[in-house]
Amino acid sequence: MERSFRRSVALLLFPLLSSAHAGFTIAPQEIWSSNLANPCHGVESDALSIYANPASMGLATQHQIAGNFSLLLYRKKFTGTASIPRLEAEDDDGSGADDEGIIFYGNEFTGSAKSRKNQFIPTIGIISNAHKDLKVGIIIHSPFGGRTSFGQDSVLTGHIIRTKLKTVNITPSISYSPFDMFSVGAGLQLQHFELSHSRRFMVSDGFTIDPGLADDFFLPTTIVHSSAKNWTVGWTAGLLAKLSPRWNIGFSYQSQMAGKAKAYTNLIPSNDYLAHGYSTFMTQSTVYFPSKFNLNTSVIVDDTWTLFADMSFTNWNKKKGISIISVDDNVNYNDNFNLDWHNAFAAGLGASIKLNELFSFRLGYRYSQGLTRKSNASVYFPSTRSDLYSIGATYHATSDLDWTLGYGYRYNKKGNVNYSKGSTPVLPEIIADDDAVRRAINNIPTQFLKGELRGKIKYHTHAVSIQFNYRF
DSSP, X not given: OOHHHHHHHHGGGOOOOHHHHHHHHOOBOGGGSSSTTOSOOTTSSOGGGTTTOGGGGGGXXXXXXXXXEEEEEEEEEEEEEEEEEEEEEOOOSSSSSOOSOEEEEXXXXXXXXXXXXXXXXEXXXXXXXXXXXXEEEXXXXXXXEEEEEOOTTSTTTTTOSEEEEEEEEEEEEEEEEEETTEEEEEEEEEEEEEEEEEEEEOOTTOEEXXXXXXXXXXXXXXXXXXXXXXXXXXEEEEEEEEEETTEEEEEEEEOOEEEEEEEEEEEEOXXXXXXXXXXXXXXXXXXXXXXXXXXXEEEEOSSSEXXXXXXXXXXXXXXXXXXXXXXXXXXXXXEEEEOOOOOXXXXXXXXXXXXXXXXXXXXXXXXXXXXXXXXXXXXXXXXXXXXXXXXXXXXXXXXXXXXXXXXXXXXXXXXXXXEOOOSOOOOOSSOOSHHHHHHHHHTSOHHHHHOEEEEEEEEEEEEEEEEEEEEO
């Protein structure tokens, strides 16, 4: 049989690539933010508040540099069942050769899987008093990201072995105060992202198809690893009003960003033919980062107590799906994945308690709606409703230098995972030539090859943070 025929049939093994998972791995890293124990940091004189609200620079009376170093500990556990199709050639004429097309057999796996991954997130912010009423600043940080690793032998291996997203967001900003009680600000977001994803196409006994050459063309379980990186551009703007010497209120908006991601994809089988024939190819999709509205306020109650409150709305459901297309002339791969994202509302309360001239104590609570609802949770990142509890202590080393140590714990409500494989594709009874093979392959949606996944998942995250603020 022609070599090109065998290459075409090999395409049946191509699973969902990381460019598709880009959308599923983009989760907001809520805990990274400045003053970990205070979720309402958009109305403070803090260089790490620039991203939350660039107009907050209007509160600064000195040059300032601030840094935050956070360690996030992601913990996930899935319990459930995966049903993965196994593909085989069918022998209908009794010849002993697999010569009559392709049939499917289901493989079912039940069990639990855990992921325990950590991620270090540094943040730096700078404010310069260019003029009494004009402030310029920049923040370099990582507002989106996450890591998951369930391993190669878990019940989830057909959907995910590991996935990772890293972002670096550079936001140069400016703030202007036309009068003492009011500031406006704006910034340009330059964001670089890197994502990677690995999964396994589970074929428990291998996959054989090629009349007369079955022994030479044996496709074992195959791991596919994909990685992509690119830049996206967006903007942010905000307002800040001092309603009284003790009461600040701010409003800000962060624009959506979208970038084309070309994924370099590697097949990692133990079959020499595939390793040389289709070891690397490329796909392309659009990676989407949502827009967000923020409303923050702070009230100085007395010399001891300061109270904070905030609300935010994140526009997750504007992206209805991700389309994956091959950009390799030798690979005919197209797919579309519908998403079940929902707009998410979040609200937080916080307090700062001044103990004496050297120490103050902070605590905070934040509620967030889930990006996916309880009946359709994600195995890739925490997507259900969450509660964030945080505490922290600040040491005022000098009048110009503060150190803050914080701890946060985010608990996500347990969610139901319900991934359907969809309907069984209809394939021709006999595949006669290359064109027929390609048509048959294009009729097999990638979601069907991934199979069904049903169960429950729970997530929680610990975070520890150290921060400094220096004014000069």
